[in-house]
Structure formats: C-alpha cells, structure tokens
Amino acid sequence: MNYGTLYGVGVGPGAPDLMTLRAVETLKRAEVLALPRSSDYGASMAWKIIEPVIGKVPGQERLFLTFPMSKEPSRLRSAWDAAFSKIGEHLERGRSVAFATEGDPSLYSTFGYLQREAAQRWPGIRVEVVPGVSSIMAVPAITGTPLADGLERIAIIPANYGVDDLVATLNAFDTTILMKIGSEMPKVVAALERTGLIEKAVFVAKATMREQRIVRDVREVRSERGDCFAMVVVTRKERSGVLAGYVSPAAELAKVEA
Secondary structure (H helix, E strand, O other): OOOOOEEEEEOEOOOHHHOOHHHHHHHHHOOEEEEEEOOOOOOOHHHHHHHHHHOOOOOOEEEEEEOOOOOOHHHHHHHHHHHHHHHHHHHOOOOOEEEEEOEOOOOOOOHHHHHHHHHHHOOOOOEEEEOOOOHHHHHHHHHOOOOOOOOOOEEEEEHHHOOOOHHHHHHHOOEEEEEOOEOOHHHHHHHHHHHOOHHHEEEEEOOOOOOOEEEOOHHHHOOOOEOOOEEEEEEOOOOOOOOOOOOOHHHHHHHHHO
16 A cells, blocks of 8 residues: 655744744645644644644645543553544545654654554555754753753653652763653652752743743742643753863963962
8 A cells, every 4th residue: 555654743842933944844745734632622732833834734634633641551542543543544545644743753752652653554654754843952042051061961851750760860960851740840859959959950831932931949839730841950060061181261271370
C-alpha cells in the first residue's frame, strides 16, 4: 500500500514566531493537520501556536485528537489507539499528515509513541521529523542564564513521575531541568533547600507565551501545582567556563594589578 507521509512537526514553546521555516512550510503543505489536545472539549495548544502563522489553508483538514493527561496505561492506550486509527484513515488514503506538537517531537512528545508504532501499523511508511525549539532552550533565553558551559553537565527530569532521587541528582549535575512539575513542587523546593541550591533555581511558566511568568524565588510557588508548561531550572555555575588552557581577561588583569 502506498501510504501518505507522516510528519512530526515541532511548533516551538508557545510564541508563534519561534516556529522554524521548515515547520511552517511542512504544515502549509500537509493535507491533514493532526492537532493534539488534552480533552474532547479543550483547545489544542499546538493549533493556538500555528493558526496565527499559517491560517486556514484551503482544502486542508484539521484533525483534533484527544490525548488525556493521565498516567493510567489502560486509559492512555485506548486514547492513543483511537487517535492513531483516525490518523491511519488518512495515511491509508495516501494523504500526508502533519502531527503538530509543542516544543520538539523527540522530547516528551506524544509523537514519540506514534513514531514507534508507525512501522508496525503502516509498514513501509515514510516518517519525517521536523525539529522545533524546545522549552528547554526557551527558558534560559528568557531568564538570561546559559544552561551549560565548560565542563558542566545537564540532567532533565519529568518531575511528575517522582522526585525521590532529586537530591542525588542536584548534587551530581551542574544544571538540573525539572519539567512537568505537576503536584511535586513542595518536594522540589524541599530538595533545593536541603542541598542549599534554593537561590540557584528559577521557576518559569508558559515561557515565550503571552501569559509567561518568571519567579526567581521558588519558595513563592511552593504550594502551586505546575502545569505541563511549567519548569524549574537549577544552575550551580561552579564549573562554568572551565576550559583547558583558557584564562579569562579578568584573571589576566588581576595578575597584572597584583
């Protein structure tokens, strides 16, 4: 069977003008847009990002698909099967389908599950991934703190799956990124206080969106429930700029003055 092409398109962290040129071109060209949402009655954040840029393309079909925010495997499996079957109906007719996902398709994206199953559901199908700007890149851009330099190492944690090992992670890595905060914020703050890193953390919600919020004292949001667009970034900056054979201009000047 000659299937249509399946695209996984990253549409960025929220600001429409952070979509890549390739993403815009792919979305305009696709015959069907697959647009995820968290409930049957909710809006699609992906479409909210896309619409101001590409508008409504004549002849293009928009397929709103529900992917519930749940950890229950049976509920998720059922929703995925229903959504993937609807996508398959178009692919089997030879129509190209662009699955739009916030951020990047390869990072905590539902498209990852679809990509893995595509080869089994539709043997021989062509799958193309269009990378997007991740919130992991957007947050340091708006807070003005580089994620890593020199010898620094980074850990990325989906906090809503538990942070029991967070203290060990904070001690082992130079930068720790906590995504999908959920109800774990009190435990996150407690771990930061325990490690003495509370002043090294910043909380960002809805980065690059109109509702963007930055909180530099995370104790202020201790009792908040972070949604899927909330993130905490902890940057120790103890080994930043440590490069072999490199001496900073400030260090050279200090030697001269001494």
